[in-house]
Amino acid sequence: MQRLNQMLKTTAVRLTLVYTLLFGLLAVGVIAYVSYNTGNLIISQIQSTVDEEISQIARQTRRGGVRRLIPMIERRARQPGANLYLVSDAGGRIIAGNVRDLDRDLLREDGWLIPPFSYQRFGDRDRDGQAIAKVFSLPGGLRLLVGRDIGDAERFRQIVGRASTLSLVVMVLTGLVLWFFVGRRALKHIDSVSQSSQRIIAGDLSQRLPLSGSGDEFDRLSSSLNALISRVEKLNTGVTVMSDSIAHDLKTPLTRLRNRAEAALPKSDDPEVLQEVIADADSLINTFNALLMISQVESGARAVQLEAIPLAPILRDVHELFEPSTEESGIELVLDIDAEIDARANRELIAQALTNLLDNALKYGSGADDPKFVLRLFADKGQACISVCDNGPGIPADQQEAVTERFVRLDSSRTQPGSGLGLSLVKAVASLHSGQLVLKNNDPGLYAEFRLPIAV
Secondary structure, eight states, X not given: OHHHHHXXXXXXXXXXXXXXXXXXXXXXXXHHHHHHHHHXXXXXXXXXXXXXXXXXXXXXXXXHOHHHHHHHHHXXXXXXXXXXXXXXXXXXXXXXXXXXXXXXXXXXXXXXXXXEEEEEETTOTTOOEEEEEEEEEOGGGOEEEEEXXXXXXXXXXXXXXXXXXXXXXXXXXXXXXXXXXXXXXXXXXXXXXXXXXXXXXXXXXXXXXXXXXXXXXXXXXXXXXXXXXXXXXXXXXXXXXXXXXXXXXXXXXXXXXXXXXXXXXXXXXXXXXXXXXXXXXXXXXXXXXXXXXXXXXXXXXXXXXOEEEESHHHHHHHHHHHHHHHHHTTXXXXXXXXXXXXXXXXXXXXXXXXXXXXXXXXHHSOOSSSOEEEEEEEEETTEEEEEEEEOSSOOOGGGTTGGGSTTOOOGGGTTSXXXXXXXXXXXXXXXXXXXXXXXXXXXXXXXXXXXXXBOO
């Protein structure tokens, strides 16, 4: 059922279904047109035949009068064929002809008897026939009916209708078969493209979209995208090399500066200045490390091994890491694990992301009179959710999306140490794990939720 739903979503299958439906409607219209015109043609031919028969009877009647009519009708009635003859008196009693029984009311008025009527013919007691006829008044109150059985014509019309219906069924079945094979072929090609795309999204830019070699629109599109991916891979390699060079070239002198300041600290007459230099150097080094990690995670340049791991131990480790400092500051830090949940993730990156989330909350959410922070693990809608909430000042709703971008800091937090990269790294890690970072109001405070797919 899932594969059928996937096939129904493909353009090739939808076009095949649309064309099959259109041709089916066209065929139904053609069948209706042919059936209608076949019926009209049959009736027209029967009327012409009956008119010709009436003309012959009229010519002979003019020569011999009504006295010759009865023998002539009896003679014609005995001849094989589909023609019908009937002469009745004023009371409707049949005097001559090959019609044994019919509705006597049909003989009351002159003219054509259309639509067809039922009758019984001599020799066919067990079968009612259908016929078209014309009624005349004769001298002496006699009534003359001349008509023709439409059984053969009706069978011909039914044959035409069955042939048209069979053609429609064959066409629809052929369309469905073509739809099935075309859809399968299109879906197979799309699946292979999707699998390659997933590997590319995961960071393997050496992958290319497959080509079938047919030169169709899929191949042309894949070729264009492959050229684009090659270009992105080249640019990404250049950015990675440049980032590594910048990080190394700048981190090295900063590290030397920090080490020299630390070495000179015991001999300095003004140690506070050197301590500030060391702190600034540490801040710059941490900024470069964070930038480098975000770039590597977002570009896929960093090799990441994803495996099914339990999340509860990671939360316990992070809680244990922050618990001493929070107790010392008089902050309540609560760990709430609803269930033991496994997620397909990288332990190092998840721990780093949770550390950033909790550090960010403790840094900017401690403005309440009785600060309280809750680190919680629970499952929701097939996802593992790790939340960090506080009762501090929070973040305005219109700025919650902006604070996840690099170097974005609210005016109220610019006095606090930091570079504005903490939530950016959390967002990048969530994206790498096919998850998301959700920020919303906790009334009061901020509610940050890190969502990950549960390992199957």
